[in-house]
Amino acid sequence: xxxxxxxxxxxxxxxxxxxxxxxxxxxxxxxxxxxxxxxxxxxxxxxxxxxxxxxxxxxxxxxxxxxxxxxxxxxxxxxxxxxxxxxxxxxxxxxxxxxxxxxxxxxxxxxxx
Amino acid sequence: xxxxxxxxxxxxxxxxxxxxxxxxxxxxxxxxxxxxxxxxxxxxxxxxxxxxxxxxxxxxxxxxxxxxxxxxxxxxxxxxxxxxxxxxxxxxxxxxxxxxxxxxxxxxxxxxxxxxxxxxxxxxxxxxxxxxxxxxxxxx
Numbered sequence: 001x002x003x004x005x006x007x008x009x010x011x012x013x014x015x016x017x018x019x020x021x022x023x024x025x026x027x028x029x030x031x032x033x034x035x036x037x038x039x040x041x042x043x044x045x046x047x048x049x050x051x052x053x054x055x056x057x058x059x060x061x062x063x064x065x066x067x068x069x070x071x072x073x074x075x076x077x078x079x080x081x082x083x084x085x086x087x088x089x090x091x092x093x094x095x096x097x098x099x100x101x102x103x104x105x106x107x108x109x110x111x112x113x
Numbered sequence: 114x115x116x117x118x119x120x121x122x123x124x125x126x127x128x129x130x131x132x133x134x135x136x137x138x139x140x141x142x143x144x145x146x147x148x149x150x151x152x153x154x155x156x157x158x159x160x161x162x163x164x165x166x167x168x169x170x171x172x173x174x175x176x177x178x179x180x181x182x183x184x185x186x187x188x189x190x191x192x193x194x195x196x197x198x199x200x201x202x203x204x205x206x207x208x209x210x211x212x213x214x215x216x217x218x219x220x221x222x223x224x225x226x227x228x229x230x231x232x233x234x235x236x237x238x239x240x241x242x243x244x245x246x247x248x249x250x251x252x253x
Contacts, residue, residue: 025180026179026180026183029177029180029184030180030183030184033181033184034184045177045180046173046174046180049152049173049176049177049179049180050156050172050176053152053153053155053156053157053169053173053176054156054160056153056157057156057157057160057161062209062213062215063154063205063208063209063213063215064205064206064207064208064209064215064217064221065205065206065209065221066205067150067153067201067205067209068202068205068206068221068224068225069224070201071198071202071205071228072198072202072228072231074194074197074198074201075195075198075199075228075231075232075235078191078192078194078195078197079191079195079235081191082191082192086191088191093234093235093238093240094192094235096234097195097232097234097236097238098195098235099231100227100228100230100231100234101198101199101227101228101231101232101235103227103228103231104202104223104225104230104231105202105224105228106224107220107223107224107227108220108221108224108225108228111220111224113218113220
């Protein structure tokens, strides 16, 4: 049985693009409901979120594994989010913890099978 | 609609007992995870498993609902979202197992465990300069 590996650059780029789309699509919906901005923003957000749902289907693995690995990306985004929105530099445990989480995601996704 | 939403937000942002906040946060995470993973799964069924396009459309709508869920939640300290990431990983593995019948292999289990350790480091590592309450009190 051949050992299969995954191209880290292509798949990593897909994870990154998915995270950007999830955050921006969600933010546009947030603007509509919480900041009472025009519904046009929410519609744009819905389209972006739909595309966000399409991106993982391009990943070369099965559903559960793709989404589990994406969870690791989510963890590091939350720390970056804290830096930008809460204006708080990540402390050493946040940096260490998010690196550990990404390592876990990498094991899930890139371990040669 | 907007008024009902506003009332719900005020009820849920209720500065009550810590346990109450934890419980409502966990409930929101579960709901958000269900919509995000479920919506993504419907899109997946359409494109990867070649089922009807209407499933993809429905998935897009569920993903939109996913974006609405956090608007009900008081804006929490960002570390709580790291915890959501941990819950999301476990839910994804379980989803693949239940709905696609693919059990996690050893690397999936090891990787999930490592990622959860990362979340625990972010979330529970005691910080000298912060009061414990700051982890739980919503920012108004």
